[in-house]
Amino acid sequence: MADVASQPVEAKPQNNSKENASNSSNSVSAVTQEQKSRSQTWVIDDFDIGRPLGKGKFGSVFVARSKEEKVIVALKVLFKEQIRKHNVMHQVKREIEIQYHLR
Template identity: 50%
Template sequence: MANYNLCRVPQISLNSFDIGCNIGKGGFGKVYIAREKTNSYIVALKLLSIEQLIKENAEEQLRHEVEIQANLRHPNILRLLGYFQQSMYFILILEYAAKGELYKQLLKSGRLKEKKASRYIAQIAEALSYIHQKHVIHRDIKPENLLIDLNDEIKIADFGWSVHTKKSTLDYISPEIVEGKEHDERIDLWSLGVLCYKLLTGTTPFEETGRTATYKQIAKAEFTLPDHLSVEACDLICSVTVF
């Protein structure tokens, strides 16, 4: 693979890759699997519309994503290999996670067995411990932002909302965020507890009709644990969703 240690690679362009199929999309663009022509290294290219980024005032979000992810080195964090700008797109060169989003796996299976779920949760917990030591808060831990590679290893992705923004998926946000209080890295642990519940049950613990009702349930930390969960699983979920 070309040397991307400095992250910005002005000598590279889309012509440097054989671009394959679309493997994902978001509010600002799409993600494609690609092969670098020089040495056949497989990567993911995230093409972000500059026009859309400007329209949504998301340039700062992108800057944070690049700054944060470029400096993280952990086996369970998706590597940002480089970036460049071409035409009307800002393009991120990312590590390729061949099995895609954990979210899509859950859609197929409904829920995971405890052994597999515990393995994923342990990997995510180790990655979160690593970023917290670097004073980074992810803020948006959810199945859509967790990728799986060929070795069935979790890769935390999408650091666009880290550190300064409060935007997150409603089901996974913590009481502090709901109530507008000061918060720290423990909000990621709350999300981890919600994720654990989701992996083991196929649903999230705070599912009410309407945003207001969900907010109230989260603020009170009120949820029920299904009978099929083991004692150990229940203890783990409660330990990270009750500060």
């Protein structure tokens, strides 16, 4: 009896192809949705920042490339102190709204 207890037990997969296909497609779509939502929310560490393209009163613009997708973008860096000092927060919000819809 001691010999039987020490032998490994091998589990056999069940052949329910409809259930496996459904679970597989659900997991793939869940991963795809996660990747889409993740790619829409970028942080500064997601980019390799390149040379400056321009500088203005409220910030600077740099060329940048996303590390994962290798997409080239213009990255605008705004100076919070200047925005507050000149009370132009409403203009910044409007610019964000306009550029958000440019995709």
